[in-house]
Amino acid sequence: EDQVTQSPEALRLQEGESSSLNCSYTVSGLRGLFWYRQDPGKGPEFLFTLYSAGEEKEKERLKATLTKKESFLHITAPKPEDSATYLCAVQRYNFNKFYFGSGTKLNVKP
Amino acid sequence: NAGVTQTPKFQVLKTGQSMTLQCAQDMNHEYMSWYRQDPGMGLRLIHYSVGAGITDQGEVPNGYNVSRSTTEDFPLRLLSAAPSQTSVYFCASTRGFANEQFFGPGTRLTVL
Numbered sequence: 001e002d003q004v005t006q007s008p009e010a011l012r013l014q015e016g017e018s019s020s021l022n023c024s025y026t027v028s029g030l031r032g033l034f035w036y037r038q039d040p041g042k043g044p045e046f047l048f049t050l051y052s053a054g055e056e057k058e059k060e061r062l063k064a065t066l067t068k069k070e071s072f073l074h075i076t077a078p079k080p081e082d083s084a085t086y087l088c089a090v091q092r093y094n095f096n097k098f099y100f101g102s103g104t105k106l107n108v109k110p
Numbered sequence: 111n112a113g114v115t116q117t118p119k120f121q122v123l124k125t126g127q128s129m130t131l132q133c134a135q136d137m138n139h140e141y142m143s144w145y146r147q148d149p150g151m152g153l154r155l156i157h158y159s160v161g162a163g164i165t166d167q168g169e170v171p172n173g174y175n176v177s178r179s180t181t182e183d184f185p186l187r188l189l190s191a192a193p194s195q196t197s198v199y200f201c202a203s204t205r206g207f208a209n210e211q212f213f214g215p216g217t218r219l220t221v222l
Contacts, residue, residue: 004152006152009150034210034211036213041216042215042216043114043200043202043213043214043215043216044153044200044211044213045213046210046211046212049209049210087152087153089153096141096158096160096166097155097158097168097169098143098155098211099155100145100152100153100154101152102150102151102152103152
């Protein structure tokens with residue numbers, strides 16, 4: 001059964017304090033792993049797609065990496081505006097469904 | 111482009127009432143889906159469509175119906191609302207099947 005687990009559930013950081021969010025998955029034949037950001041009261045907003053182990057993508061203070069069993073979202077020197085819930089989702093080949101984790105709620109204090 | 115739009119933004123229903131949540135996209139995306147989001151449970155797929163006239167069930171389809179008569183619209187119907195359907199509902203669309211999803215702003219539904 002496809003499963004996505006995110007940890008921690010919540011993370012509180014001081015501004016400038018770097019950290020990582022984890023997304024572990026069990027899926028047979030990964031087509032893609034997706035990271036989204038969700039602000040309160042809004043729909044998720046796309047950040048990255050990773051397709052194969054070893055792949056990395058960066059955007060401003062965020063870097064996403066992928067192994068065969070998990071993905072990390074590294075946040076370098078975060079700012080208060082990075083506060084949000086970060087969601088990951090997986091999709092496998094020959095399957096039109098996306099499976100989401102429950103998210104990590106990040107709070108960055110000034 | 112307006113992207114993905116959803117109406118209404120908020121809705122309160124009584125148990126047993128029916129209603130339709132509207133979703134529309136103007137990006138000519140083939141793939142559309144409906145999710146519900148509950149605290150601590152992430153997004154769960156209700157129904158999805160890979161094109162006009164084609165729909166399929168997701169993880170939690172019971173109590174919901176969908177149809178896709180056009181590429182642009184994908185309404186979600188609640189047949190007989192129950193308190194367990196209190197949730198935030200998101201519609202999403204994707205170009206192709208291996209690309210990122212674009213989400214609407216959500217509908218917050220309360221069933222009393």
